Amino acid sequence: MTILDFSRLSATALAAKISGGSVSPADAVDASIACAKQAGAGADSLNIYLWTDDNLARREAQSLAEGMKRAGKGGRLAGIPMAVKDNIATLGLPTTCASKLLAGYISPYEATAITRLRQEGAIVVAKTNMDEFAMGSSTENSAYGPARNPLDVRRVPGGSSGGSAAAVAAGIVPLALGSETGGSVRQPAAFCGVVGVKPTYGRVSRHGLVAFASSLDQIGPLARNVDDAALATEIISGVDPNDSTSSSRKVGSYRDQYLSLASSPRPLDGMTVGVPEEYFPEELDPGIRSLCERSIDTLKSLGAKVIDVQLPNTRLAIPVYYIVAPAEASSNLARFDGVRFGARAKSSSLREMYADTRSSGFGPEVTRRILLGTYVLSAGYYDAYYKKAQAVRGLITRDFRDVFGKGIDVLFTPTTPTTAFPVGAISDPYQMYLSDIFTATSNLAGVPAMSLPIGRVAGLPVGGQIIASHFCESTMFRVAYALEAALGGEAHQ
């Protein structure tokens, strides 16, 4: 067996080795299995895996190797071990959303994003821990216990895609899938020191993603570097007849633009980066502010023009998000009634069965959000809460259109207001919701955004966020790639 060091090898580099024949898919899978054991991915340690089947992964690797031999070539992710958030349907494998309600549920179909990654040679080696039904910012709201940050096990990995971010950060897999509703890929990416992407709403099919808030949800990749994240985004993007909100816009090569500029000393010449003042409040952690300022200076040195901009309705994003998302969740989660999915309580009447199943199956945060969502949609409160929130959401969207309409190519902000906090440190629900304060705006407006490591404060990773206009992923990756290359090792110091 070839010993592989996933903490150094990127997905693209590993896929090249596998396609070239110097490493086999089985080697890659075996290395991932060994890393998972060494890092403690299981419930008795980091608790970042909810499901794994080593033998199944090895059989898939063998089958892939035979297919590659017949075809004489491998896909762009040939033999890459991949971890998948447990709210993304994987054919024949469990999909529990980290909820007791879906314990034992085996998905009879597969998410389009998974199918596309598998077609390129990726191998699903694990389903990862998450906040139940993606409701949370710390992966503490899992029915299977909290996940831990591999960089400091006393701290959370962020959430809700905390298990996926931690699996990449721990070097177990070079690539993972998560999902976003209000920052659930970018925030854990920032907390774990990896790259996380939320594509434009409609860019990636939601088919097979268990619905939380359908007007906000998007699947996104987590990777160790920008190039891997761009490749994975490119592969999973594109129209899908199974998702009527997926866009038919052509997906170009996200990598071509930045790779063609890789040798340029000023790869961002001609670009304008906006820095919104609302994302740098007085109370922002000074260490995070300082690292953002260093990144802004770096962007200037790469040729970008940097100007201050305003997104005046940013402060309203959390109130809007925590009305819209629970409202949609209360509707989407109505399907979990004990009839069609997962567990069913034994009761004497149909109504009791519904209530008993849901009450025993959902955890406290999911229950709270369903109640909140039902309340803001109920007669007498709909106009004051839900309708008003949707109108303010329109103002937030207009803020983005205004700045991008004035020649701004991308925005640069911190991803999170703090670094990873200790497990159990935040008990007030609203304080936890504020973790999403810099990320939820992009979901509400539907624009693409990503987080990449820009340094560390007291040893903990800090994420810088790049936000682009609708369907301008290429521009976003161009800036991220240049910044990552310029920061080099400083991004992880």
Place this chain on the structure above:
Amino acid sequence: MAVTQDDVRQVAELARLGVDPARLEPLVAELNGILQHMEVLSNVDTTAIEGATLINQPIESTPLRSDSDGPLKMMSPKESFAPSMKDGFFIVPRLATHEDATDSAP
């Protein structure tokens, strides 16, 4: 618009959730604690925003497609989705009288 225990009971009924009586008062406090932060929205002037025109985010509208396509192709036969089938229908446990469930489902 403070939430009361009666509101929580009513909303729980609408949401088909049973709420432990001991959780009622904490839930009232939690929901009020959250909703007080939402009050800021009532002071925002939204007259410039017309209905839902800006809500669905992508620049393009949701595409309309022909109704002519047939049912989507399934990845595996529908028989694989349920414990058993009879005359083309899924056989599932009876809902209201679970004691009889074993009579009708495996």
